Amino acid sequence: MSSPVNIPFQTVIKIDRSIDHPVYLQIARQLINAIQRGVLQAGSQLPGSRSLALILQVHRKTIIAAFDELDAQGWTEIRPNKGTFVRKELPQDPDVKPYSAGLLTSYPEKTGYQFRKSMLLDALTLSPNTGLEFNDGLPDIRLLPLERLSKVYGGILRSKTNYRHFGYSHAEGNVFYREMLADYLNNTRGLHIKKENILTTRGIHMSIYMASSMLIDAGDVVVVGDLSYYLANMCFQQCGAKLQAVPVDKDGISTEAVRELCKRQKIRMLYLTPHHHYPTTVTLSAERRVELLNLAAQYGFIILEDDYDYDFHYKGNPVLPLASADTNGMVVYIGSFCKSLAPGFRSGYLVAPENLILEMAKFRRLVDRQGDMLMEQAIAELLEEKEIQRHLKKAVKVYQDRRDLFTSLLIKELGGELTFDAPPGGLSVWTNWNPDLNLMRISKNCTKMNLHLPQELLYQNEHSTAMRLGFGNLNEQEITLAVRVLSKAVNMEE
Known part of the structure; x- marks a missing residue:
């Protein structure tokens, strides 16, 4: 092209002087945008710096700086005694739409490609956070000992010895946290675990997702209560599982129904919330806990035990989880501090035999390289000081x-x-x-x-x-x- 392109640059380029961003960069990046979208074609000559400065009502030096930026990034070339041109080597889309007002002023409303959609979560509503x-x-976050929590967390940030937590570390989670967590779970849940049996997560839902992704194949049968936790059910279905619901009564999930189901078909996993069944809140009886462990060992299915609110019990001592009596390695136990402390404390855990933890740690690297090492360090120190235990007792x-x-x-x-x-x-x-x-x-x-x-x-x-x-x-x-x-x-x- 022998003459500069004739397009309305004052419409293509919008300068916002209220933002903390150099004007020349705003101009350069919007010109790049115009090139990428085909508004400025390969080989097009740009107006001279004086002309464009007059059009955009900016100083000529601003336009020169913008042109230098375009040249430095390889979008344009300066030809002596001729002017600034869009490089011809840039690929052009033959189906690009012709210029129209507003082409560069909004983001696309829809994708230009197809993708898989899920209706599983359509029924969920978001809290308006008002009233x-x-x-x-x-839990009520107003009950948290925030002063102590903030002091511990702030101390970790200021301590040079904790700089190591800013880098990558063990995929299973913070070592000190897993040691303190193992002691805590052994003392409160009757478990017999070491840090090697723990994988830290960002909460119950992440634990369920990881266990489902690692342990369930499309077509596998997962047994849940009727009724059961809707988000867990959706996660199982997303993995391609076939759900089989069994009755739940005042003593929890029906072991007789589970037994009859095992006789008819192969079961891969049983998901349950035994301490307070979701949503009906009933507690699984001690007799049924023993029977489920025996059925799992006999028929080879996994028990995914979600102990989401074990810390809140009002009468006597809580019934110990199934994981505390598991001698055959059939139980995957999950919990978190999201309910014990507050949802904002995205600190959960998954307990299982060491061979599964090692494999799941590999998988976690794909979705969450190592978790929040600083928060885990803070919770570990609070566990060591018994601060969390005192808080829960009061709460x-x-x-x-x-x-x-x-x-x-x-x-x-x-x-x-x-x-x-x-x-x-x-x-x-x-x-x-x-x-x-x-x-x-x-x-x-x-x-x-x-x-x-x-x-x-x-x-x-x-x-x-x-x-x-x-x-x-x-x-x-x-x-x-x-x-x-x-x-x-x-x-x-x-």
Whole structure:
């Protein structure tokens, strides 16, 4: 081309003087964008520095600096006594769209290619983070000893001896943390493990995902309770598993149903939350725990034991996990501090025989090179100082008082519409409702009164009308208000 291109540069290039970014770089990068999208074709001559400076209302030296940047990056070439040209060697897309206003001012709304979509998570709703909220049993972050936590974490950042945690380290996680965690789990769960039996993760969900990806092949049968944890079910299905639901009663998952299933077909994995079954909160009886371990050894299926809220128990001593009595290496045990402390503490763990931990550590390198070494160091020091243990002891008393208040208010305000058993532990209550009620409509009524009642807490079909209502995140005043709003929402439904 013998003459400069004639396009509206004032539309192609938008200068924003409010941002902390040099004007010449803004111009250069938008010209590169124009070249990449075919607005400026290979071989095109750019306007002279004086002309373009006048068009864009900038100093000529700014344009010269932009042209120098283009030349340095190899997008243009300067021909003596002729001007600045877009390099001819640049590839051109024969199907590129012709210039149109707005072509460079927005990001594409859709991909230009096809990809696999999943409807598994479409039903999930995000918390609005405003007003009151029922959740599925999260802790109250206001109870955390934040001053002590921040002091420990800050000390780690300032200490030169901890600089090693800024680099890559063991794929299984922070060594000191795994040592302290092994002691903690041995003392509180009756396990008999070493640090080599622990792989650190970012929480329960990551542990479930990794176990599923490593241990489940497409077509494998995974047994879950009826009902079961929806996110775990979705993870199993995403791996191609076939779910088989078995009944759950007041003593937990039916071992007789599991036995009959084993006789008919090959089972790869049994997923359960034995301490407080999700969502109904019942505890798996000691007899059934022993029987499930025997069935796993006999039929060769994996038990994925999710102990998401073991630390919260209000009556007597909690029943020890299945992993504490596993002598055949059939149990993969997962837990986290996300419920014990706060969801923001993305520190989970997976416990299994050492050969599986070594293999899973290889897989974790693909999705999370090593985890949060600094946070793990902080939690390890808090475990060593017994700070977390003291916090949990105090928190359990608070949550027990909240459970008692919550259940008494449910009876007082809604006793004619629901029934429930006060849970022996955990941070939520499983409530069965009058089947004539429409739970989705009640949820919408709650939203109108600034109480968030997520759809995933509602269980309504031809067999049940129930809600899983978390109370741990609410203090006494909030519990009282939330129950009153819920009562109003039910009355609006009627």
